[in-house]
Amino acid sequence: xxxxxxxxxxxxxxxxxxxxxxxxxxxxxxxxxxxxxxxxxxxxxxxxxxxxxxxxxxxxxxxxxxxxxxxxxxxxxxxxxxxxxxxxxxxxxxxxxxxxxxxxxxxxxxxxxxxxxxxxxxxxxxxxxxxxxxxxxxxxxxxxxxxxxxxxxxxxxxxxxxx
Numbered sequence: 573x574x575x576x577x578x579x580x581x582x583x584x585x586x587x588x589x590x591x592x593x594x595x596x597x598x599x600x601x602x603x604x605x606x607x608x609x610x611x612x613x614x615x616x617x618x619x620x621x622x623x624x625x626x627x628x629x630x631x632x633x634x635x636x637x638x639x640x641x642x643x644x645x646x647x648x649x650x651x652x653x654x655x656x657x658x659x660x661x662x663x664x665x666x667x668x669x670x671x672x673x674x675x676x677x678x679x680x681x682x683x684x685x686x687x688x689x690x691x692x693x694x695x696x697x698x699x700x701x702x703x704x705x706x707x708x709x710x711x712x713x714x715x716x717x718x719x720x721x722x723x724x725x726x727x728x729x730x731x732x733x734x735x
Contacts, residue, residue: 579689581682584608592618596630600638600682602667603674607635622646636665642683655691659683 573594577583582598589595592615599608611630618624622645629639640661647654661679668675 575690575693579686579693581685581689586613592616596628598630600632600678602663602678603670605635605667605670607632607667609638611638617643632665632667634666636663636667638663638667638679640679655687657683657687 573586573588576594577586580586580596580598582600584597584599585595587595589612594613595610596613597608597610599606601607609630609632611628613626613628616625616627623643625641625643627639627641629637631637638661640659642657642659645656647656659679661683663675663679
């Protein structure tokens with residue numbers, strides 16, 4: 573659990589909540605709104621060692637809610653492992669009023685930070701990774717991350733709910 577806590581941006585606490593599930597508290601900033609979310613993260617559809625899904629559902633009080641999932645696939649590539657992820661996210665409440673562009677950028681940044689930290693934690697700080705160059709078309713914020721995006725492919729989908 574210490575590994576997960578260090579990899580999840582803004583994670584304040586993580587506690588077991590059943591098999592392959594955790595209760596978390598984390599702080600996230602979306603544009604000008606900073607909120608503390610409490611929620612549940614679960615690992616689903618586990619097909620070790622090839623794939624799994626990470627699902628999160630959390631409440632941010634007056635700020636609203638956030639939920640989403642990341643389908644993660646691991647595939648051997650020579651002496652290394654290629655980690656591919658496809659993320660879907662949805663927010664509602666006050667956060668959704670900020671605008672889809674800011675919400676999308678914040679959620680993408682959080683997912684990318686998690687997988688970059690996770691990749692570094694499991695491969696070591698001087699892992700031998702090669703760049704894949706398969707960034708999502710919507711990645712216009714220019715923070716491709718250089719070496720940290722190596723051996724990861726990603727895709728992104730976000731939904732905004734005004735409720």
